[in-house]
Amino acid sequence: MLHVDAPLADGRMFFRTDLVNMDAGSFSTNSDGSYSPNWGTCGEIACTSGSKNQTDGGASVAVGWKNETWSADIGTTPMGFNVVDVVGGLSYSNDLGPIGYTLNMHRRPVSSSLLAFGGQKDSSSHTGITWGGVRADGGGVSMSYDKGEANGVWSSLGVDRLTGKNVADNWRVRWMTGYYYKVINEDNRRVTVGPEQYALAL
Template identity: 40%
Template sequence: AGEAASPRPTTTVSPSPGNPFAAPAARDPVVGDIDRQIAEITARTAAEVSGSAQIRARSGEAGLGRLHELSARAAASASLGEVRFTASISPVSIDGGTPSGSAEQRYGANQIINARAIVGAFAPVYAAAPPQSASGAAIDLAMAAGPLSADIGTTPIGFGDIDVAGGVAFSPRLGANGQGKLWIERRPVTDSVVAYAGARDPVTGQRWGRVMRTGGGVSLSYDDGASGLYGDASYGHYDGEHVADNDSYQVNLGGYIRPYRRGETEVQVGFNLNQQGFDNNQNFFSLGHGGYFSPKSFTSLTAPISVTGRQGPWKFKGAIAPGYQTYNQAGAAYFPMDVALQTELNTLALADSDVFPRYLAESASGFGISGGLSADYQFRPGASIGGAVNFNTFGVYNETAVSVGVKQTLGGEGGR
C-alpha cells in the first residue's frame, strides 16, 4: 500500500575450521579499521554481479485477488568515476487461478449475464474466463551518485503493451544525524493479475487492467544512534487500460529506540502510524476496475521490533510488527467505464430487486501483523549468499514472500 518505511549471538567457543560462529583471534584495532575502510571502498567501486529469485503468494479468490508469483533478477554493476551503474533483467511469471462459482459472476462483464438471467427467470450461462496468468521479463538501468539515484526500465515484456517504469530520488544528509529524501516514480501495481498484467473480458472482448502508479513524496528522518524519528508523505495517481483513474495519499509517522546495543548486535523497538486513502474503490474484478486494494480510508498503528546483528561471516535481521488497523471501502458501480453496460444493469435492477448494480461499501477493523527474517552468509571475501522470508496480514489480503540471492564482487575482496 504505497511506499511505507520498511520495519527491512556472540559465542565464546574456541576458533576451529568449519565453525563460522567461532570467535576470531584478537586483532589490532587500527588494522581492523583499515581493513574495514578498504572493504567499504572496494564494495563501492568494484564491479559486482548478483542474482536472486523470489516466490510471492497473495491470498484471495481464484481468478480474482489470488496471486502466485515466481520472479528472478540478474544484475551487473560497475562504477565510472563517482557514478555507479547497474543493469538488470527480471523475468516474472504470475498465476491467479481460474474464476469459478460466484467469482465467475463477478469477473469481467459476467454480472450483466447474471442480471439478465435473474430478470428473465432462467439459469445464467457465464462466458468462461481463461486461467489468469502471464509471463514476461522487465529490464532496468539504474545509476547512483552520492545522494542522487535514478532508474529507467520497462514493465515485463510479454504482459501486453509495454510501459516505461522508473524513478528519481534525492537523499541528502541533513546535519550530522538527519536524512531527507525527495522522490518521483512511475511503477506497475502488482496486487493481482488484472492490475499487473491486465486481462481480456470474455463477454465483450475488451482488455482492461495493467495499472500504473505515478507519484512522489518527501521524507525526513533523524537518528542519533540511540533513538530516531521519521515521517513521510506521498501522493499517487493510478491509471490503466480501460480502468477508472484514481488518486491516493499516504502519511507515515514513527519513532524508535535501541534499548540494547553490543558490538554489531542491536535491538530496535518503535511505533508507526500509517494513514492512507483513495478517491475511489478499485478493489474489484469486473470490467473497468483495477483489481487493487484502494480503501477510502485506512489507518494502522503498529509496534515494530527488530533485531540485527553480525556473527563471523553471518549477518541477520529479524523483525515483527504487530498492530491494529481499521479501514473503509467505498461502494462502486459494476462498470465504471462502460455507460451502456451500467445503464442496462441499473434498468434490470429496477425490474428485480435481486439484481445489484453496485458493489456495497464495507468497513473492517482488527489486529494485523507483519514481519520477516533474513540472513546473509559470506562464504569467501566478496562473495555472499542470502535469503529472506517476509509476511504481511494488514489490509484485506495476506501476503508471504520467500527469496534467495547470491552476490559476487569482482576484482577485490569487498565486503570483508
C-alpha cells in the same frame, strides 16, 4: 532475478531483469456453462467461452545509477503481459545536520494483483477489451531525525495519480511515521525496535 552492478563515476550503475509469473486462479463452470463467480464484465454479458485460467507471465528489464545523493532508474513492466509500460524514478537525498531527507518522483506499477500489474484481456468472443495495467505517477518526501544516539524518528509522505487502461483514474495518498530505539548500535551491527503508523487514502 538477475542483477549486475559496477562502479561508474562516484556511484554504481546496475542492470536488472526479473521473470514474473502470476496466477489469479480459474473460473469454475455453472450448470448452464457460464463461468462462476459472476465477476467483472461477466456480470454484464455471461461468460461462456474463452480461457478460464487467469495467468500471465513476462520479463522486465531496468537500468539505473545511484550514489549517496542521487538515484535514478528506468525500465519496463514485464514484457509479455497484456499492458507493458516504461517505468522509473529519480530521487535526491541530503541532510541538514541530524535531519536527513529524500525527495523523489516516479512512475511505478501497482503490483497488488494480476489485473493491476499486467492487465487482463477479455476473450474475443466476449468483449475483447483489455483492462487494468495500473501505474502510479507521483512523488514523495521522507525525513528522519537521528543524532547518532539511541533514539530516532522518521516520517514519509507520498502522493500518486493512479491510471490504467479502461479503468477509472484515482489518487492515492500514503503517510507513514515511526520511532525506533537502537538495541544494538555498533559500527558493524545494529538492531532497532519501535512502533510505526501507516495511513492510506484513495
